Amino acid sequence: MKEIFYPEVNETLYKKRLKNGLEVTLLPKSDYHKTYSIFTTNYGSIDNDFVPLNQEDFTKVPDGVAHFLEHKLFEKEDEDVFQKFGRQGASANAFTSFTRTSYLFSSTDYVKENLLTLLDFVQTPYFTEDSVNKEKGIIAQEIQMYQDDPNWRLFFGILNNLYPKHPLHIDIAGSEDSISKITAEDLYLCYNTFYHPSNMNLFVVGNLDPEEIMATIEKNQEMKHFEPASSIKRRFPIELEKDIIKEDKIELSIKRPKAIVGLKGLDEVPSESTDRLKYQTSIQLLLQLLFGITSSHYLEMYNDGLIDDSFSFEFSLDRSFHFADFSTDTINPEQFANQMVNLILKSDKSPELTEQNLALAKKKMIGKHLQSLDSLEYIANQYSAMKFDDVTLFDLTKIIESITLKDILNVRNTFVRPEGLSRFYIYPKPN
Incomplete structure (x- = not known):
């Protein structure tokens, strides 16, 4: 052992x-x-x-x-x-x-x-x-x-x-x-x-x-018998960027419209386990800097009535896919989507991407992570979800500490592409 x-x-x-x-x-x-x-x-x-x-x-x-x-x-x-x-x-x-x-x-x-x-x-x-x-x-x-x-x-x-x-x-x-x-x-x-x-x-x-x-x-x-182990072969459809549906909508029985903007990442992600976890964490920090509740972008959209407390974003990275999504309830779904797309595409010039803001975001992420380690459920569930070969959630603190503003800008330039963007709306059904 x-x-x-x-x-x-x-x-x-x-x-x-x-x-x-x-x-x-x-x-x-x-x-x-x-x-x-x-x-x-x-x-x-x-x-x-x-x-x-x-x-x-x-x-x-x-x-x-x-x-x-x-x-x-x-x-x-x-x-x-x-x-x-x-x-x-x-x-x-x-x-x-x-x-x-x-x-x-x-x-x-x-x-x-x-x-x-x-x-x-x-x-x-x-x-x-x-x-x-x-x-x-x-x-x-x-x-x-x-x-x-x-x-x-x-x-x-x-x-x-x-x-x-x-x-x-x-x-x-x-x-x-x-x-x-x-x-x-x-x-x-x-x-x-x-x-x-x-x-x-x-x-x-x-x-x-x-x-x-x-x-x-x-x-x-x-005490149990199992067949000899063999590698598992999976197959997924080949998708091109031109296959992305740029916009779609549906109607449901809701009171306020809902909008979501998605950003699909390239298939090529770092293969080495430490680099992969660093890539994932760098994008999470990037999104937090740009759209966290203390950011100027969040406050501007909130004050303009484009978002409310339902606004959220997340980043997902797993085998065969990775993407980010940004969603909210809003009375102006198309205006919200336009603003989000504009902020994402121009994020390399964002005033939020500074050394000072990154240092604060890293401290916040480390603090939240360390606090979560008091939960047995969090440890067990995240260990499986975040495990990249021999790199685990217990390596996350030093990974976060190692990330620089240059790393943030590099992953931004790799991940953010106009071809990878899409939007989807849900409107209230007419009475």
Whole structure:
């Protein structure tokens, strides 16, 4: 077992890759009563075109299989997994993103028992056609619920503009039509391909003895049989900048219009793990400098009535995609979008990009990060989301400290391009 000490945050990680390929990471926090564990597969909603395990040709499955699998793994032939966790004093949950599916629990007692339950239920699939068909109605209701959510529709509206061919623009749960086509065979096909231990990682944080917990996990895994590990081949559509939809709109039953501006990044991002995390963090700092609540751009748009407290922005970087989006409720959606596009394109001349402002933004980001490290849930979830090979969220402080104004301007010049911009609106339905 490998020990890695991070002096900046005074934390020690214990890591080991097991014989079956599973990567296990443990973080002891002796001053906490709670333990939190998350079991993640590198498989999400965009992974619908791939070469299945022990096959040679690509196969495309219906949209929504990853999310469907998340639901079905909790259902077993003879027990309800949630009830078992409940009897053992644990709270369990799961979630599916574009690129990952995670299963988790938190508890103060029976940590070993709950950890074994987590490993066993995820690694013991049970699907029948009857149970799959029964689940379709439940997931269809969930899909409809999200279709009625204006903010969800706004976000996927801009994704459809930026990535009209890539499965990123498809709802994580799929559509009512796509899930109607899912079979138990599809679930087993995807499960056997993507739920191999070599494509998964387990992170446990809290009041634990690393030697004891690692031995418990190893013993559990040694009792199970898995096919030999093999690399997973995924395929995504080729997209060109000319494919970007520059503008689109819909109408929903809302009171105020909504607007969102998206900026799609180039496919080429740094491949080296430290450089990749630095690139991501530099863009996050750039956006904070330009549009944070203390910036002149924010105050100007707010005072002009173009934005209100609903204004937000985010940056996403993951395998096969990266983009930024800026959204708000506004009575002047087109004027807001025009102003945002203008500020983005002229951001190299922005008065906000100064050494003094960057120093303050870096301090704020470091402070927020260090404060978040008091949360076991934050540590576990972000460790999986931010992990670039051997570079982790515990390296973030020194990454932030290393970023210069020149770095900010360099990523701005790489990321900001007029060809990558798009806008999407939601207007109230007329009475």
